[in-house]
Amino acid sequence: MVGLAQRIDTAQGSFEPSPGSSATGPASRSGHPGASPQRAGASLDIQQVSHAFDLDGSTLPVLDQVDLHIEPGEFVALLGPSGCGKSTLLRLIAGLEPPSEGALQENGQPITGPHPSRVVVFQDPTLFPWRTVWRNVALGPEAQGTLKQQRQRVDQTIDRVGLSQFSKAFPHQLSGGMAQRVSLARALVNDPAVLILDEPLGKLDSLTRLTMQSEIVSLWRNQGFTAVLVTHDVEEALFMATRVIVFSERPARIKADFKVDLPYPRHRGDPRLAELRHQSLSLLGLDASW
Ligand SMILES: Nc1ncnc2c1ncn2[C@@H]1O[C@H](COP(=O)(O)OP(=O)(O)OP(=O)(O)O)[C@@H](O)[C@H]1O
Ligand SMILES: [Mg+2]
Secondary structure, three states, X not given: OOOHHHHHHXXXXXXXXXXXXXXXXXOOOOOOOOOOOOEOOOOEEEEEEEEEEEEOOEEEEEEEEEEEEXXXXXXXXXXXXXXXXXXXXXXXXXXXXXXXXXXXXXXXXXXXXXXXOEEEEXXXXXXXXXXXXXXXXXXXXXXXXXXXXXXXXXHHHHHHOOOHHHOOOOHHHOOHHHHHHHHHHHHHOOOOOEEEEEOOXXXXXXXXHHHHHHHHHHHHHHHOOEEEEEOOOXXXXXXXXXXXXXXXXXXXXXXXXEEOOXXXXXXXXXXXXHHHHHHHHHHOOOOOOO
């Protein structure tokens, strides 16, 4: 289990020269309809990536020749059976570990470690209980020594996730959905070029979950980052993403890769979503009568 300090450290801590565009000026691209991005999202290239773990002295192959190009500003959802290797792929994209084989690039530059341009949001918000909402969100700028100049940005980001009224609250005074919004704000305050989401809504009740899906989409449309989302929820993937990748059982191979050709805001009752849901469930080996 990775501790909180380590997660923050690895997600934000290494300040090698930026491979991403997050340190450059305002975005000029238009990765998705209706977006008015402040900064460009980065492209990602996953080139023939295979990965294996050592398990009890034997090798456990987890990723098998995964080859994927993600355009700047795409919202890509990854679906696949439990234990197939989705979180492992996210860890490789985040630079938390190197692949056994193959290469990963952000904006054409090799990913050699964690970088503030790629930020991960986990299922568990992992906030510091002794820090207020404001001071939890301020962690990144504080670690980078830029908090003095970024105070307003911290305020704005808290406002963007709808928590201005709670900026002085402590984590135990928040609901689960609110805590997860703090976690999102903590990621977004760093203006990531790539936002990596590992089942960020997995522990929320279904109503909060639906609200948060729309909120994340709206943040993505406003900020223009590239989003890579792992979820077990097929409808969530189809409602949020511009593109869905379906993986096989472990070792994960790409089984399908398709665009969700619907504009935003999307309507959950859209017949096209029902069609894509049917298609995705069959790809996941579930009976098509669902
Ligand atoms: N550090 C590790 N050491 C050994 N094996 C590992 C390690 N991390 C993950 N694994 C193994 O790799 C496989 C893939 O794990 P991963 O967490 O990537 O799956 P996942 O697709 O995210 O699953 P889930 O949907 O349940 O979250 C699992 O079999 C897991 O046991
Ligand atoms: Mg996982």
